[in-house]
Amino acid sequence: MEKQCGKSIFSGTFTQLLASVSGSLFAISDGMTYGWTAPMLPYLVSEESHIKTTKEEVEWLETILMVGSFCGLPTTIYLVDKIGRRKSLLLAALASLVGWIIIGIANNMIYLYVVRFMFGMIGNMSFVSMPMYIAEIAESKIRGFLASIVYLQMLVGFVIVYSVGPYLPFYTTPVVGAVVLIFELLIFWWVPESPYYLLFKNKPDEARTSLQYFRPGKDVEIELKEITRAIERQKSEKGRIQDIILVKSNRKAILIMTVLNGGQHIVAISVILMNLHVILNSAGSIYMDSAHAGIVFSVIMLISAKVASFQVDKYGRKALLLVSTVLTGFCLLSIAIYFNLKLTYYDVRSVSWIPIVSVMIYACTFKLGLGIVPIVITAEIFPAKMKAMGMTIADAMYVIGAIISVQLYIWLESAYGMHVPFYVFSIGSFSIAIFIVYYVPETKGKTLEEIQLLLKGEKYVPSHKSDPLLTADI
Template sequence: MGVERGKYASPEGSKSWEYLASGACSVLMFCIGSSIGWNSPSSVKLTAEDSPRRMSSAELSSLMSLIAIGQMLAPPLNSLIVDRIGRKNTILIGGLPLAFGWCLIAMADGVPVLYVARFLAGLSQGIAYCACYMYVGEVASRELRGVANVLLMLMLNLGMLVAFGLGPLMSIVSNAWLNLALSAAFLAVFSLMPESPYYLLMRDRHEEAEAVLEKIRGRSDVTEELEQIEHSLRSLRKQKESGGGGGGKLCGLLLLDRPSLKAIWIIGLFSVTHHFGGYMAVIMYGQRIFRDLGIGSILSDHSASVINGLVQLVSVALTSLLVERWGRKPLIALSGLLSGSCNLFVAAYFCFPEAFAPYSLMALLALLLLVFAFNCGLLVVQGILISELFAPEVKALGVCLVTMNGGLLFTLGTKLYLTVVDTWHYGHSPPFFCFAVVCWSVTGLLLWITPETKGKSLLEIQKSL
């Protein structure tokens, strides 16, 4: 999208285009959230006796893991294109597999077609996680960067809530057509948004970068910020040139440069808590866990899932108010402490069912508090740090590596949970005991090595690593 210099500028400045660009980008995260939320209600329908597409437990387990495999394989594609065609075009490309996947689900007449559809959804999810945070981190100003990144998580959770609520009420085919329409709406809206000024400067498109920066900042004088970006890019290019040439050089810069390597470890530790700290188990298998709590006389599985979605939405909205006031590290500490405690209570409930039988409602509340705590810290802060910790020159490769790692952990966690609970017949208790240990130990490590990034420019953050 071409932008004329000065056309959208005013001396006092405006945040309108920052909000518009971040909001339009977040529509893709809503679509991804709806795709993730599809798993819980659809798993019940696909295994029902009267389902026209009935699946076995083994087939369902494979279906659930394919979205993670797609997510794991997406980052290499992202790293190849995001610095060549730009952040904006990469995000647009990321919406296409998701839309095609919904077409397949709407017209599917067999299990293999569903497998392909969910793999494509995972591909879009992986691209979105890489490119959306990168785009928002480079378009939003330092004052709004934290809130803009929280908006991505807010829309992701809103998409899951809608899926939890509408999924049981609609047929799988009708649900697929609705999601296809949403994906098409995203492609139409985001095509009108500006490109990242960081990318434009990386491609030596200086006049266009200045015009875009004027537009998204809403003011005529962006010289200081433009010079800061150029200085950052020049420094990184010198580092890259001093290390050799080509992709191997860039990989060496990422893996041997202390700030970049530290960023990989930090983001990787967050991923460990997500997939082995209880959160993804509740998201993927929540309806079954709620059923096994024995709360049917109080609340239906469907109602519990909808409440779960509401809790996620409210917690992310609350985080948007706290993230720039409290900073990142206090949220990490609070989130890790609460999550571990909730996991321990749920583990004890399943370990001693007779003794804890009168406390089934408290166990449900513990699961909901677990989701709340994750969304208030460990989950949202990771998204913010992905956009903040990596320098622009290595961001594409860095985000690629951490997203692949997240996809691998997602696959392992999804399969391992059902293996422990069903195949090995250990039930829910051992996993939740392990989740508690993971939450507490990894949170301690994160507090030790993670820098506070609140109110800092991207260059200042690099110096603090």
């Protein structure tokens, strides 16, 4: 029965799968980039390092990635519409390839700073371009599955960098990253631009050819006309930037996404991903070394994210968010208490398993809700005419939250000790849980029109569900 179901879902979608998998290989490289500092910071400040540097200098490698991502927002918005989704992805892959080559041969911190800044800009471009590309090529029956590939590939990148970084020479990680990107360039080069974008640029013949590629053996004329009508409607519904603030539903949507996107970092995800080995080394556990712990941590995140992608429509967005933030808060609190006891010279050897267990549970609980649900809600909570603008602002909040959390950790850890930032992050997690209870609506099973009325505080009348105008994507 399952085989038959699987066959009916994926039948005739090979070209869509090929485009989605090959085009999202950058996410493996991006995951490696994001987690690269965890195994590399201990090496760079050690006596064996081929680059002479200091602890203060290497800490900027974390922040500069986020700064690059923030600075890349205007470039991303321009290129995605100017040269298209496919060319933006190819350009980002080529630039990333050059970046890994530079890291592999770098003998000075300046090179690492420049490349990390560039990686931030590139990652931003890729993570905006690819979801748009997938949405525009995919059939509705597998759109959700294809969209999840990007984030699962990113977690594969974490598994790779945590597995390779601590054990093999410095240049090994750049070589792996470069090979992944070469495969993307070789395969994705032959994949066409999305038919949606080609029609938007008034190229109907190229759009027809593209749609025929993604719908092999099918008559595409009806779908082509539907896409054309959708584009004409959206061109007539250009949203004003001030409507983000002036319209109540948009204002509430921005607040929700600011808290959820920024909140992912206020609960320390960037801090832990970038400093996992340093944190566990400081904990002094006798049960598992930090290198092995990093591998287990990344694998748990990957499995948890996969499970969450199947459960978000079953249990709802709000329930997963609430469970995730509360459990994550307790994990962070446990780590904080452990480091607090260690600072007071309490003999923690018998309980040195606490940081490792807490970090592993954290990997599971974070990706179960807070690490994946905001991605789903972002696409639901903004009306069509404000979606691009709203998602860009939401992405900016994500980057700002990352910068704040990393800098907060560096300052508090240096000034007061490892326990203080984790107390702050645990308080942040519980605070977000309270916000979710009272302010985040449940969007499971609701049409986009219902969600907009919910945000506006208006009552939805079920009898109108038969009206096509009511259930349309506004």
